[in-house]
Each structure stands twice: as structure tokens, then as C-alpha cells.
Amino acid sequence: MRALLDKLRGLTSPDSGADRVVPPTGFTARLTVFTSAAMAFLTIFALALSLASGRLATSWGDELARESTIRISAPAGQMAAQTAAALRVLEQTPGVASARALTPEEQQALLEPWFGPDLPVQTLPIPQLISVIESDEGYDSEGLRLRLSAEVPGAVLDEHTRWRRPLMVAAGRLRLLGWVSILLIGAATGAMVTLAANSALAANRQVITVLRLVGATDGYIAGAFVRRFTLRTLLGAGVGTLVGLLAVLLMPGDSGAGGFLTGLRFEGWHWLLPLLVPPLAAVVAYLATQMAARRVLGGLA
Amino acid sequence: MIELENVAYSYGSDALLTDMSLQLAPGAFHFLTGPSGAGKTTFLKLCYGALRPTEGRIRLFDQDLAQMGRDDVAFARRRIGVVHQDCQFLDHLPLAENIALPLTVSGQASPEQVDNLNELMSWVGLTDKYDALPPELSGGERQRAALARALILSPDVILADEPTGNVDWEMSQRLLRLLVELNKMGKTVMIATHDLMLIRAAKSLVSARNLRIANRTLQAAGVDL
Ligand SMILES: Nc1ncnc2c1ncn2[C@@H]1O[C@H](COP(=O)(O)OP(=O)(O)OP(=O)(O)O)[C@@H](O)[C@H]1O
Numbered sequence: 001m002r003a004l005l006d007k008l009r010g011l012t013s014p015d016s017g018a019d020r021v022v023p024p025t026g027f028t029a030r031l032t033v034f035t036s037a038a039m040a041f042l043t044i045f046a047l048a049l050s051l052a053s054g055r056l057a058t059s060w061g062d063e064l065a066r067e068s069t070i071r072i073s074a075p076a077g078q079m080a081a082q083t084a085a086a087l088r089v090l091e092q093t094p095g096v097a098s099a100r101a102l103t104p105e106e107q108q109a110l111l112e113p114w115f116g117p118d119l120p121v122q123t124l125p126i127p128q129l130i131s132v133i134e135s136d137e138g139y140d141s142e143g144l145r146l147r148l149s150a151e152v153p154g155a156v157l158d159e160h161t162r163w164r165r166p167l168m169v170a171a172g173r174l175r176l177l178g179w180v181s182i183l184l185i186g187a188a189t190g191a192m193v194t195l196a197a198n199s200a201l202a203a204n205r206q207v208i209t210v211l212r213l214v215g216a217t218d219g220y221i222a223g224a225f226v227r228r229f230t231l232r233t234l235l236g237a238g239v240g241t242l243v244g245l246l247a248v249l250l251m252p253g254d255s256g257a258g259g260f261l262t263g264l265r266f267e268g269w270h271w272l273l274p275l276l277v278p279p280l281a282a283v284v285a286y287l288a289t290q291m292a293a294r295r296v297l298g299g300l301a
Numbered sequence: 302m303i304e305l306e307n308v309a310y311s312y313g314s315d316a317l318l319t320d321m322s323l324q325l326a327p328g329a330f331h332f333l334t335g336p337s338g339a340g341k342t343t344f345l346k347l348c349y350g351a352l353r354p355t356e357g358r359i360r361l362f363d364q365d366l367a368q369m370g371r372d373d374v375a376f377a378r379r380r381i382g383v384v385h386q387d388c389q390f391l392d393h394l395p396l397a398e399n400i401a402l403p404l405t406v407s408g409q410a411s412p413e414q415v416d417n418l419n420e421l422m423s424w425v426g427l428t429d430k431y432d433a434l435p436p437e438l439s440g441g442e443r444q445r446a447a448l449a450r451a452l453i454l455s456p457d458v459i460l461a462d463e464p465t466g467n468v469d470w471e472m473s474q475r476l477l478r479l480l481v482e483l484n485k486m487g488k489t490v491m492i493a494t495h496d497l498m499l500i501r502a503a504k505s506l507v508s509a510r511n512l513r514i515a516n517r518t519l520q521a522a523g524v525d526l
């Protein structure tokens with residue numbers, strides 16, 4: 001009798017009541033927790049991958065600064081003429097934003113690390129350097145090379161940073177793929193919860209019928225299922241996120257040499273992003289269960 | 302309370318019930334009789350909105366069933382206590398919680414209701430079965446529990462489908478007196494039954510009308526059987 005009184009008192013909180021009237025669904029419950037944990041774990045990696053590729057693309061993009069160099073090697077007498085000719089060609093080349101010959105002081109500064117400050121640059125036959133900054137659309141390097149070889153025999157075009165361009169594009173693509181993966185994982189989580197909720201709803205069809213008969217509203221019945229699946233997903237995603245973060249933390253740090261591989265981690269405020277994964281997973285589960293429940297309930301009297 | 306206007310119903314292509322009209326007034330006491338398979342259970346289901354008529358109109362508490370949303374139907378059902386022929390319990394919950402289920406789902410479960418529950422349980426003679434699970438009960442015990450659950454929200458209308466089908470004569474008299482008592486308090490009662498003895502016994506207690514479903518229609522029949 002005491003026990004009954006306590007039980008009924010427990011029922012006064014509508015939530016515990018609704019959760020009791022639907023029998024526990026052990027197996028589906030564990031599957032839901034496990035799957036959402038796995039999904040959250042994958043999301044953390046996709047997120048780390050996206051952010052790391054993003055950082056890489058940005059830093060490479062800054063470094064490139066769209067700069068290349070023309071080196072002119074000519075007998076001392078022709079140096080000035082060839083430099084002028086090269087500058088003229090560059091002026092006429094579409095896609096070149098600016099070009100200028102480096103001053104002897106600048107050239108000396110570049111050589112200093114190798115030969116010391118006392119190098120008599122003027123007296124040595126070192127090549128003249130022209131710095132070329134391309135515009136956003138970029139120039140046609142083959143065309144430029146051809147014109148230079150025809151008009152400035154001593155000129156060599158050195159596109160020292162151009163080779164990185166495809167890498168930068170690849171990094172950008174990788175970032176995009178990371179975000180697409182996250183969206184897909186989210187959709188898969190929704191689909192998984194929908195399947196689990198549908199199976200729970202089907203298994204409890206008789207319970208739902210009885211609840212409708214005694215005057216339960218759709219909201220009350222749906223709530224029992226929605227609460228369950230939302231909490232399970234939240235729990236699973238929480239665990240998965242934690243494990244994922246731990247795994248990212250344990251990645252070897254950035255030693256400078258590893259580049260991309262050792263850059264797979266979160267930086268600064270990006271550490272906060274993974275914290276959004278469990279609540280977002282819960283929102284997905286909430287919507288999926290809500291829709292599944294409404295669909296099943298709509299088919300009952 | 303419940304009004305049917307030229308209602309027809311068919312499960313498939315053949316009409317089971319046709320052109321049925323009825324006004325269940327407050328305080329009325331009706332028996333519903335007819336051969337097995339005539340459609341008594343179907344008729345009651347129409348009365349509490351579990352089935353929508355294929356033709357005609359049903360009004361529950363002055364609302365047109367066709368216009369009622371799903372929540373409206375749920376709220377209307379809280380005012381109609383139904384004893385289902387097949388009882389309809391949740392097998393994983395102890396009996397007391399099953400009987401209190403209408404309170405639970407309508408958010409009215411409270412310690413004060415426990416007195417109500419105790420009284421009902423003793424009325425139907427189930428005080429020693431609080432913690433039993435429904436599958437552990439006998440057919441008669443289940444029926445008595447179903448009646449208790451139908452009454453727990455103190456509904457305006459009581460629809461009972463064969464409430465005495467599995468109980469002995471003495472218990473059926475006891476349940477009948479309970480329903481008559483409730484009717485005297487102003488509740489509308491309709492009992493679907495095959496039990497002519499029960500109808501005869503009721504005659505001395507209450508002025509009841511007998512409705513008979515035969516040949517797909519509803520006919521008024523005498524209680525002098
Ligand atoms: N869900 C259903 N689908 C199809 N046919 C049904 C359904 N429920 C009942 N029937 C049929 O409708 C007819 C009337 O059934 P109903 O249960 O209303 O009869 P009843 O008068 O209550 O019978 P009883 O006295 O045996 O309880 C029966 O022939 C039955 O087979």
C-alpha cells in the first residue's frame with residue numbers, strides 16, 4: 001500500500017508518468033546510444049579535418065601572395081637594356097598587377113645570409129631580379145615565358161610559389177568534404193533515430209492504442225518517445241564527442257615538420273565547436289522522433 | 302451528450318450499421334442488445350470516437366465529431382468512461398496503475414485521487430490485486446478492473462461493453478447496482494450485453510430503455526423480456 005502511494009505520487013510529475021506507461025525498449029535504447037556515440041565521434045574528426053584544411057588553405061594563400069620572380073643573367077653591358085625590355089613585356093602582359101626591378105640594396109640584403117654584409121654586389125656578375133605581383137585572375141605563364149625568351153634572352157621566370165596552388169585548392173576541397181561529411185553524418189543520425197523510433201513505436205502499438213482510448217493526447221504519447229530518444233542520443237553523442245576530443249588531443253602536436261598531419265586538432269575558440277555536437281544531435285533526434293511519432297499516431301483513431 | 306444522426310458504418314464494402322439515430326441524454330440508462338456480430342461493439346466505438354461514421358453525423362458533447370481535432374477527441378474521451386469488451390490494459394503495469402491510467406495521461410494523478418482509487422477497487426472487489434499484472438488476472442477480475450478504470454475520472458457517460466460477461470451472478474448484480482448508483486447521480490449509462498437476466502434485474506432498480514441492433518438498424522425494444 002505504501003509502495004502504491006509512492007508510485008502514484010511519482011505519477012504526479014507528468015514526465016515520469018508518461019515515461020512509465022511506455023515499457024522500456026532496452027535493445028533499441030542501447031543501439032541508439034551506441035550509434036549516436038559513433039556518429040558524434042566521426043563528426044569530431046570531420047570537424048577537425050575541416051578546420052585544419054581551412055587553416056592550411058588560408059596560410060598557404062597568404063604565403064603565396066601571388067608573387068613570382070624574373071631572373072636576368074646578361075653581360076654587364078646588356079643588363080640595363082634587358083631589364084628594361086623585361087619590364088616592358090611585363091607591363092603589356094595581362095594579369096600582371098605590378099613588376100619592379102629590385103634595387104642593389106635589396107639584392108644585397110637577399111644575399112647577405114649567405115655571403116655576409118661586405119659582399120661587393122656591384123662588382124659581381126649576379127643576376128638582376130624583377131619581382132612580379134600578379135592580379136587576381138593571374139597571368140598566362142606559358143605565354144609570358146615565350147615572349148620573354150623571344151625578347152629578353154637572359155630572362156628566367158621563376159614561379160616559386162605557383163606549385164602550391166593545386167595544394168591550396170585541394171585543401172579547400174578537403175575542407176568542403178569535411179563539412180559535407182558532417183552534414184551526411186547528421187542526416188544519417190536522423191535516419192537512424194527515425195528507424196529506431198519507428199521500431200519502438202511499432203513494438204508499442206498496443207500500448208499507444210490503449211493510451212489513446214483512455215484519453216491521452218498525441219502530444220503526451222509522442223512526448224514519451226521523443227524524450228526517450230532525445231535523451232539517449234544526447235547521452236550517446238556526449239560520450240562520442242568526449243572520446244573524439246580525447247583522440248584529437250592525443251594526436252602528436254605540431255612540430256612544424258609534419259605540416260598537415262600534425263595540424264589535425266582544434267585551435268583557440270575552435271575547441272568550443274565540438275561542444276555543439278551533442279545538443280545538435282539531440283535536436284536532430286528530437287525532430288526525427290517527433291515526426292515519426294506524429295506519423296504513426298496520425299494513423300490511429 | 303452523445304448524438305447520432307442517420308449514422309451508417311461499414312468495415313468493408315458491406316454496410317454493418319445503417320441509418321442509426323440516437324440521443325443519449327444526461328441521466329439516461331440504456332441497454333444495447335442484439336445477436337453476436339450484430340455490431341454492438343462497433344456502435345459503442347462510434348459513440349466514443351474510435352470509429353468515424355461512413356455516413357451521417359455524430360456529436361460528442363455538442364461538438365461535431367467530423368470537426369473535432371485529435372486532441373478534442375482525446376478530451377471528449379476523458380468524459381466518457383468505456384469498459385472495453387477486451388479490457389485493453391497495459392500488461393507491463395500493475396493493476397492499480399492501469400486503473401489510474403486515465404488520471405495519469407490527463408495529468409490529474411494526485412495523492413487525493415488515491416482515496417478515489419481505493420474506493421473503486423473495493424467496490425469491484427479487487428483490493429488484494431493492487432500489484433498484480435493484468436495477464437495474471439482472471440477474466441472476471443479483468444472486467445471488474447476495466448469497470449474501475451472507466452469510472453476513475455468520474456465521467457459523464459459510461460459505455461460498458463459486456464461488463465458482466467465473465468463474472469458470476471452475484472458479482473454481476475453488484476456491478477449493476479454500482480452502475481445504477483452512478484446513474485442516479487446523473488451519469489448516462491449504456492450497457493451492451495447478452496445477459497437478459499441482467500436486464501430483467503435492472504428493471505426493478507431503474508427505468509431503462511432497451512435498444513436492439515438487428516438487421517443493421519437500431520430498434521427500440523421492450524425491457525419486458
Ligand atoms: N476491425 C474490423 N474489421 C473488419 N470487420 C470487423 C472489425 N471489427 C468487427 N468487424 C465485424 O463487424 C461485425 C460486428 O462486430 P462487433 O464486434 O461490433 O459485434 P458485436 O455485436 O459486438 O458482437 P459480440 O456480441 O460478439 O461482441 C462482425 O461481423 C465483425 O466480424
Ligand SMILES: [Mg+2]
Binds near residue numbers: 341342343386462
Ligand atoms: Mg462486442
